[in-house]
Amino acid sequence: MSSFLSDAVADAPALLIRQAQDAPTPRVAIARAGAPLPMLAAMEATQANMMVPLFTGERDMIQAEADKLGWDISPYEIINTTGEIEAGNAAAMACGEGRADVLMKGQLHTDVFMRAAVSRDAGLRTGKRFVHIFHITTPDGSGSITISDAAVNVHPNIDTRKDATREVVDLLHKIGNPRPKVAFLSATESPIEAVPSSTEGRELRDWAIENIRDADFSGPLAFDLIMSPKAVQDKKLTGDPVAGQADAIIVPDIVSGNALFKSFVYLSGGCAGGIVMGAKVPILLTSRADPAAARLSSIALGAIVAAG
Incomplete structure (x- = not known):
């Protein structure tokens, strides 16, 4: 293992979790939920009073994962679908129709998930550009940095970066920073x-x-x-x-943003919650490599943004 790598294990930031718990509890549509990581994140966030799940995907797989966790999901809606495309479309439609307040990626490929989210049929477009934001906290929770865009826009033009700047400032205002400092x-x-x-x-x-x-x-x-x-x-x-003393960094391309985000996570042990802004609802673009703390942090961001 490289000596630069950190072995710190970050917790989900307590202040963010408390703020999410104080907000109205959002309904979160999980696209293809029937896999260990998305079900564990959903259970932990539900038990922490940060969300009410709406599951899409193969019903038997969803139930099997819940059973492994000893989680009774009978109070929650399951939309039975087959395959990635159906699950992604069903979750995005639930948000577009107002039956869910946050859209969350489960066990499906990112391109399939985002294609469902940007589809005109889903009803999630607002005229704004979709931009991804990482809010990364230090392992002890004493500091944070926000980065856009490290996951969605490959070569964002000036107008896209203007939208990203607005969204970053808006997010930081919502999580309690009254005057964020933003670097380009x-x-x-x-x-x-x-x-x-x-x-x-x-x-x-x-x-x-x-x-x-x-x-x-x-x-x-x-x-x-x-x-x-x-x-x-x-x-x-x-x-x-x-x-x-920057609170946020607007990057010129996805390569620099992605490298920065992973540096903060792998070299300093940061906890990275991610959210896509610009749609009708917050979109949580979690990764298979995300630890539980990062998934909880993302859900907390979604709850805070959904509360307005």
Whole structure:
């Protein structure tokens, strides 16, 4: 094992869990729920009063997994379907029709799940772009960082990153940060024509300052200047309102976002809750590699956002 890897085991952030428990309990449609990880997450979140499940998928598989957990699911609706596509469509339709408040990925491929979510038949489109946000907390829960977009948009254009910035600020407001500090990532703090993310970072910063209230913005910023107060002092950026103390990072592409998210998780032991914003309901795009704490964190985010 690489010496850079952390063996810290993060818990789901207690403040986020409590906030979700204080919110109205959402109905969560789980697309193809009949597998160990989604059923365990559903049971734990239901028992923690963070959700009421609506299961889609093969009824016998769902029941078998519940039986393994000793969980009585007779009070909850099961929509019996066959295969990934039917399960994804049924869960997305339940949300579009107002029978569920949050859409959650179970045991199906991400492309199938997202195709169901963006289908016009599902009724989840709002005219906004769908953007993914990771809210990552430190193992002891003392700090956090938010990243968009690390999972959905491969090469987000300026308009998509503007939507991502709005959604990140809105999410951070909802979870209790009254004035988040948002950085636009590049490889330099100066706009350089040869580095498109740097000139775009400056454009996005200027736009955000003019158009989004109750937040501070800076860009372009290299990663050291986003995270390290010492780097900020060494490079004489101490007057910057975000440098060295960012709450959120807007990335220029999925590669940098994905690498950052996994670095925080695998190198520092962070707990990453993920949510897709911009649809009629929050969408939880969980992964087969997600530990239980990350799944609970994602469900908590969904409950908070669904509460408005």
